[in-house]
Amino acid sequence: MATRGHGGTPRPGRRTRAAVVLAGLLLCAGCEDSLGQPPPRPAGPPAVAACLTGSGDLIADVDNDGRPDRITDPSRHGARLTVTFGTGSPRERTVTARELADRPGKRQRYVRAVVADFDQDGWSDLAVVAGGAQAGDDPVPPRVAELRLGPFSGTGRSRRTVRLDLGATRDIAVADYNHDRYPDLAAYTYAGDGVYVSEARLGDPRTGLGADTRAYTTDAGAAGYDPPARLPHTGLTPFYPGCGTR
Numbered sequence: 001m002a003t004r005g006h007g008g009t010p011r012p013g014r015r016t017r018a019a020v021v022l023a024g025l026l027l028c029a030g031c032e033d034s035l036g037q038p039p040p041r042p043a044g045p046p047a048v049a050a051c052l053t054g055s056g057d058l059i060a061d062v063d064n065d066g067r068p069d070r071i072t073d074p075s076r077h078g079a080r081l082t083v084t085f086g087t088g089s090p091r092e093r094t095v096t097a098r099e100l101a102d103r104p105g106k107r108q109r110y111v112r113a114v115v116a117d118f119d120q121d122g123w124s125d126l127a128v129v130a131g132g133a134q135a136g137d138d139p140v141p142p143r144v145a146e147l148r149l150g151p152f153s154g155t156g157r158s159r160r161t162v163r164l165d166l167g168a169t170r171d172i173a174v175a176d177y178n179h180d181r182y183p184d185l186a187a188y189t190y191a192g193d194g195v196y197v198s199e200a201r202l203g204d205p206r207t208g209l210g211a212d213t214r215a216y217t218t219d220a221g222a223a224g225y226d227p228p229a230r231l232p233h234t235g236l237t238p239f240y241p242g243c244g245t246r
């Protein structure tokens with residue numbers, strides 16, 4: 001139905017706005033298609049029992065296709081994370097943190113991603129941080145800071161996404177600070193004026209890592225201008241058994 005002004009003529013402004021909204025919806029639909037659908041909602045626990053290899057790689061079925069996937073990050077702070085879907089099968093395919101970080105993440109200067117079962121439901125989850133470079137006096141918040149609850153796809157899509165209130169985070173790692181059942185997140189963040197700090201994002205004691213982590217953040221030490229070679233108390237060992245040890 002055409003919208004008309006007092007004079008009975010259509011209002012070009014409204015028509016223009018409607019066209020812009022329609023174009024936006026079509027563009028958004030295109031985004032959904034190119035990234036594909038998230039994996040189906042799991043009906044139960046994963047068929048593949050998650051475990052750690054001797055070299056520290058995580059083996060888990062992260063996309064709920066019944067085949068084991070291999071997650072590795074030689075950088076240990078989220079920079080070089082890769083997920084090899086269907087590892088060992090003829091259809092295996094390796095994707096990088098940048099490919100998992102979704103469309104906005106692909107345009108960012110840096111991308112960091114880690115995998116752990118942050119909500120302890122049996123399905124490994126993907127935490128992603130992506131944004132511009134830190135420089136100058138003021139911290140630059142990330143454009144993407146999300147926990148994508150597993151299972152997740154080869155484009156990093158999941159059915160449930162939680163936006164995290166991380167600050168100007170540069171590096172992230174899975175950590176165990178308070179020895180509860182939930183994995184914590186070590187965040188190496190920019191405090192401004194050239195200074196970085198390490199923060200322990202502990203998550204809620206009853207539900208694990210969630211949107212508002214500020215109430216459960218402690219100073220993890222190791223502050224400075226240069227990142228430490230390894231963020232403190234990090235690693236997946238406390239949260240997964242070794243492969244073949246059960």
Ligand SMILES: [Ca+2]
Nearest residue numbers: 061063067069
């Ligand atoms: Ca899989």
Ligand SMILES: [Ca+2]
Nearest residue numbers: 117119121123
């Ligand atoms: Ca999970």
